[in-house]
Amino acid sequence: MRVAIVCSWLNQYGGAERVLEAIKSLYPDAPIYTSIFWPDALPESYRSWEIHVSALDHFPFIHRYHRLFLPLYPLAFEAFDLSAYDLILSVTSAFAHGVVTTPQSLHICYCLTPARFLWDYENYVQREGIARALKLLLPFVLRGLRQWDRLAADRVDEFVAISEEVARRIAKYYRRPSQVIYPPVETARFKPSEERGDYFLIISRLVPYKRIDLAVEAFNRLGLPLVVIGDGRDRAALERIAQPNIRFLGRVSDRETSEYLARCRAFIFPGEEDFGIAPLEAQAAGRPVIAYAGGGALETVQSGVTGTFFYPQTADALAEAVASFDETRYNPIEIRRNAENFDVSVFQQRFREFVESRYAARCVSPIARGGYTSGT
Numbered sequence: 001m002r003v004a005i006v007c008s009w010l011n012q013y014g015g016a017e018r019v020l021e022a023i024k025s026l027y028p029d030a031p032i033y034t035s036i037f038w039p040d041a042l043p044e045s046y047r048s049w050e051i052h053v054s055a056l057d058h059f060p061f062i063h064r065y066h067r068l069f070l071p072l073y074p075l076a077f078e079a080f081d082l083s084a085y086d087l088i089l090s091v092t093s094a095f096a097h098g099v100v101t102t103p104q105s106l107h108i109c110y111c112l113t114p115a116r117f118l119w120d121y122e123n124y125v126q127r128e129g130i131a132r133a134l135k136l137l138l139p140f141v142l143r144g145l146r147q148w149d150r151l152a153a154d155r156v157d158e159f160v161a162i163s164e165e166v167a168r169r170i171a172k173y174y175r176r177p178s179q180v181i182y183p184p185v186e187t188a189r190f191k192p193s194e195e196r197g198d199y200f201l202i203i204s205r206l207v208p209y210k211r212i213d214l215a216v217e218a219f220n221r222l223g224l225p226l227v228v229i230g231d232g233r234d235r236a237a238l239e240r241i242a243q244p245n246i247r248f249l250g251r252v253s254d255r256e257t258s259e260y261l262a263r264c265r266a267f268i269f270p271g272e273e274d275f276g277i278a279p280l281e282a283q284a285a286g287r288p289v290i291a292y293a294g295g296g297a298l299e300t301v302q303s304g305v306t307g308t309f310f311y312p313q314t315a316d317a318l319a320e321a322v323a324s325f326d327e328t329r330y331n332p333i334e335i336r337r338n339a340e341n342f343d344v345s346v347f348q349q350r351f352r353e354f355v356e357s358r359y360a361a362r363c364v365s366p367i368a369r370g371g372y373t374s375g376t
Contacts, residue, residue, distance in 0.1 A: 003030040003360065006090040006099050010046065011038040011063045014205055015183065015277045016112055019162075020091050022184040022344055023110070024049070027089070027354055035076050035095070038063035040140055053077060070117075071141055074098055074148045080236035086244040087359060090156070093274075094118075098152030106362045108355060109156040110181075113166050113274040113314040116174045116209070118146045123209075150174065158358050160351070163275045178352060182299075184347035185280040187339050189254060192286030193262035200290075201264035202323065203257060203278050204271075206232030211271040211292070216242050217315035222322060226268070229257060265327050266307070269297055270318060275301060279307070283339035286332025290321050300342070306335045314333040 005027065007020055022031065031050040035059045039047055055075035056062055062069055073095040080099050080213030082088055088107045090096045094115040101107045110313075116123075121142060150173065153159075159178035161167035170178045198218070204210045212228065216238055219226040226246045228238075239248055261267070267282035267289045275296035279289045283300075291297040301307040307330075310321035340346075 001087055002085045003027045003087045003089065004085040004155055005030045006033045006077070006080070006082075006088060006092070006096045008092045008094050008096045009035045009037075009066055010051070011036055011041050011066055011129060012205075013042055015275075016091065016093065017042065017190050018186070018277065019110065019112070019183045022347055023091060023351065030089075033082070033099070035073055036062055036066060052080070052145040067117075069143065074145070074152070083092060085174075086164035088354070089355070095149075095152075098148070099155070101155065106158070106359055108158045108160060109157050110160045110162070110351075110357060111166060111170055111178065112162055115149060118142055118149055119169065119173050152376070153367060157362075158354075159355065163299055165295050165299070166274050181350045181354060182342050182347065183275055183277060184344040185277055185284060185339060185342045187280075187343045190258050190261060190281055190284035190339075192248060192336060193261050194261075197225075197263040197265070199227045199264055200266055200268050201227050201229070201260055201282070201287075203229045203261070203266050203271075203281070204232075206234040206238060207229055208234060209271060210234075211313065213241075214270040214313065214315045214318055215268050217244060218322060219246055221315070221319050224322065227260060227264070258285065261287060266290050266322075268318075268322075269301075270313070271295075272313065273297065280339045280342050283307075283335045285334050287303050288327060288330040288335060290318070290325060292318075300338075302338060304329075306330070306338045327373050369375055 005023060020050060031052060033052045035054045037051050056069060056072055056076045059069060077095050077098045082099055083102050086105055087100050088105055090109045093112040097109045099106050103199050153174035153176060159170050160175050161170055161178040161180050162183050164180055167178045167180050170176055202212060202215055204212060206212055220243045223245050228248045229252055231250050261282050262285040264287055267279060269279045269289055269291035272292055272295040275371055279291060279297060280300050282289055283306050289301050291301050291309055292313050293309035293311040303309055308321060309316040
């Protein structure tokens with residue numbers, strides 16, 4: 001079985017890239033096809049992979065400003081020649097599912113979400129700081145991309161969703177069923193600690209839809225210590241409005257991240273995510289989560305057992321949840337046990353079984369073998 005893996009882009013490191021690594025380890029000889037690749041933004045191990053990039057990779061400034069080139073991505077992915085492969089696995093939140101494959105091959109898409117900027121445009125641009133003139137132009141550009149995205153979904157043979165929330169979006173926007181397989185969490189990287197700090201913790205890319213602004217506003221009012229790990233284009237703006245009780249550490253090592261997680265009072269998760277790996281990493285470290293009651297958190301946080309929710313998605317509601325929070329009510333062993341249900345090994349077993357069953361079914365199909373049905 002000749003396998004190729006396709007992903008949207010490789011110019012930053014986060015949850016999508018950890019999913020890619022887990023799938024790549026299942027198929028270590030599979031080449032990667034992607035629109036752009038920026039080695040400096042990714043772990044050293046990526047440089048040993050066979051990575052094929054599109055013509056977009058040679059455009060100036062695209063590694064840092066890839067969103068400026070959105071209208072060109074459909075052409076970039078359709079230009080890949082994947083005719084040599086029996087199995088194509090796309091891991092995507094935009095465009096990569098649109099590759100063109102042969103009738104004999106099997107294309108399974110592990111969908112992180114249908115593209116937010118296409119299907120949830122109003123909410124997406126609300127906090128993106130986009131100039132007014134561009135806001136007027138974008139709907140016309142995105143309308144065509146949305147039509148392409150919908151038609152491209154028909155090229156996929158099987159969809160796998162990262163959560164029930166994403167499965168609902170796939171059904172709504174693409175009119176396709178999907179199998180839910182939760183993404184991998186490296187629980188072995190984390191362990192509970194008997195030492196406890198006095199701070200709450202956020203680990204996140206600092207971009208608008210993560211809603212870190214809500215946490216900053218809430219902790220400004222509370223005056224309680226909050227540590228923020230991560231970086232992004234919102235960092236400077238967030239630091240300007242934060243009081244001294246809020247510390248921004250930027251990017252730190254995996255070891256430091258594990259230590260901060262194991263000793264925090266609780267992990268704060270204010271955004272509405274497609275799934276959300278970070279809250280499960282906190283649970284793997286035995287720490288409870290205070291999360292907005294929406295999106296993937298509803299599938300990973302057990303209220304009263306591994307954390308608590310706040311609603312609505314406002315600074316007031318979050319501040320109230322933090323002020324009334326009592327971490328002594330939570331058992332670190334029970335919290336970690338929940339995280340282990342999402343371990344990398346669980347993901348890989350379920351994903352491998354799904355792929356093998358669908359590939360076996362394709363191999364015995366008379367149409368896949370080149371036969372036909374008469375319709376009579």
